[in-house]
Amino acid sequence: MGLKRPTILQIIPELDTGGAELSAIEIASAVVRAGGRAIVLSEGGRMADRLAAVGGEFIAFPAATKSPLKLLANAAAIERIARKENVDLIHARSRAPAWSALIAARRAKLPFVTTYHGIYNERGRAKRLYNSVMARGDIVIANSRYTADIVKKRYATPEGRIRVIYRGVDLEAFDPAIVSPERIEKLRDRWNVKNHQRIVLHAARLTKWKGQGDVIAAAARIRDKVHDCVFILAGDAQGRDDYRDTLSKQIASAGLEDIVRLVGHVDDMPAAFAAAHTAIVASIEPEAFGRAAAEAQAMACPVISTNIGAPPETVLAPPRVAAKDRTGWLVPPGDIAAYETVLLEALSLDDLARAEIGAHARKHVTEKFSTSEMQRQTLAVYDKLLGTSMQPVFTVAIKKQ
Template sequence: MGRELMGLKRPTILQIIPELATGGAELSAIEIAAAVVRAGGRAIVLSEGGRMADRLASVGGELVIFPAATKNPMKLLANATAIERIARKENVDLIHARSRAPAWSALIAARRAKLPFVTTYHGIYNEKGRAKRLYNSVMARGDIVIANSRYTADIVKKRYATPEERIRVIYRGVDLDAFDPAVVSAERVKKLRDKWGVADDQRIVLHAARLTKWKGQGDVIAAAARIRDKVRDCVFILAGDAQGRDDYRQGLLDQIASTGLEGIVRLVGHVDDIPAAFSASHIAFVASNEPEAFGRAAAEAQAMACPVISTNIGAPPETVLAPPRVAASDRTGWLVAPGDIDNYESVLLEALSLGDAARAEIGARARRHVMEMFSTFKMQRLTLAVYDELLKTSMQLTFARGN
């Protein structure tokens, strides 16, 4: 571009992501767009759009409809030329890619236009074969690679020999204004409980995740079968979209029926008001049987002062405080081995046996932990610091002053 970056008054940041439908990467793109605008910059997002497009517009971001979801190699090359053209026309100063296929196009465009290139490694991608490894490797080719947990950062280093100095660990952020027990009204909680058919004297164990096998819904049902005769005031809510996995959803319904749990385990589909869902719940359960790159549900539940039971693989051991990392008196939840139904049973019984004061104490600690470590503000500030490092700007300071 040939522009003098030291004196940039309004840096232009271009992010690219396949869609703005739902999910952590999509939400992060919008949150960073908001931070860029608040810091005095311009935020452009290339995407095919989706249900979150209005939210992007509401924070001052600019959506450019773009075929960012394609994986066709020829179209990826054409996209690279189109991104370079957009970057030059809009005086883009930095390109930030959040997904693999569009990242290849973005990388080519950034190199041609001589622009800094940042990637965020959002997920732990499967690597079966050399072709898949090469395909994934683009997410480690940023001038700076943002990893959403220490676990993710270590995966990047191990797989691609990416040096530590090019990696920044920036945890996913939780919106502490939305995920705040003080702002979730009793009416919102009652509305959800009524919708789910939960009686006033029943406690909820909430599993909030899309319906897919690795999220562990089947294990939750198995654990519910173990405790149903020991804790009679408890219902299990499995909240999440099937996203086309209708056979998997039917399999869960069959499992519920075969174990006689129709009145105890309920599939409720997508839930818009997740803060109220966690507020309505006695315990949150993260039962993933494959590693989570971050594990948003565990952090959001803790922000709502809801104690968490999570499997001990991936990043949740970084987000949920539990022995042996901390003393039992400092716990914010429990960590369990994935698929260990015996362990699930014993921990569920322990968590559900807590008195109100003990549970409230764990919940208060959990919220303080998230406020300190996993706020959206912190994620935004640290990401702007990455941009500042590459552009020699001061967006982070401007953003922080506006808080």
């Protein structure tokens, strides 16, 4: 393997919820299965136990701070940890801690990897400089081709330093065959969905750019045309209580309390997508990857998504593919009339037609967006920088499971 037991240190502000956080845990798992040691510096959160369960090591660290003075102090602390724990490579997944990690990696002469998880807004030179740390890795991992092109355009990062590694879906967890009717029924009961009602599911944290307001507006457009449909808005407010209140008022003012529900965080997302007739991704700003769209397709659930950012790479729809090969629909952001049209089309599908779309969707994600493929490709990045052989060891390990 080159190094006897490579030690990979990842840093991320929190381990609470989200795609970047889940990726950190999944890569920690891959490192351990490849014979390495995986450390994560973070302020912690509800996912910390999952890290321990896969063999990763959690070190409590003030990684969420954005104070310049504290970032410098954090750099010194990361360097001390790296030397004490014999760290071989540092991998940063968020901007503020990435600055500290970059300084520490350079001082300790360690390879530095970044993953560009989101499309950060750039308003002014200061914000552009702040964001640029995510393009300063020895290798920059972009979670979609869309993200990679943004990195190249903004920072002139050479293609040779960029690796497009799509966000992975856990196909063992997101498998329609293993989600029991009891799990689905439990969620339907919790959401007060009647037996005859079909679910349109929007799964995203409550923030304006995720487009919950547009979903509510679309629900109002089809209310009198489809009488067996409930819209479930699943996601944490994460402190945005004012926004949640705004959505509640929008629902009430439109008289939609009977068909639109804010249900908060959902732990069992495979069952949520299995319960849904159709999933909807309504983002009004570009998604760097769009985990919900991929996870829904893994559960054979057709997806309606806005046509900006990375979802056009993950959701197959005309004209990219023939209508018979679609896995969902793509619409312009904020186009409520377009939402109405495709929602009516999706909800008019008979069971056979919906099942065919679902089968295409499951096959598409299985071939292109699995967690194991993301893990293999990330380990290959580490191997390139360290001269190790973690990727082939991991590949053998997962074939034996």
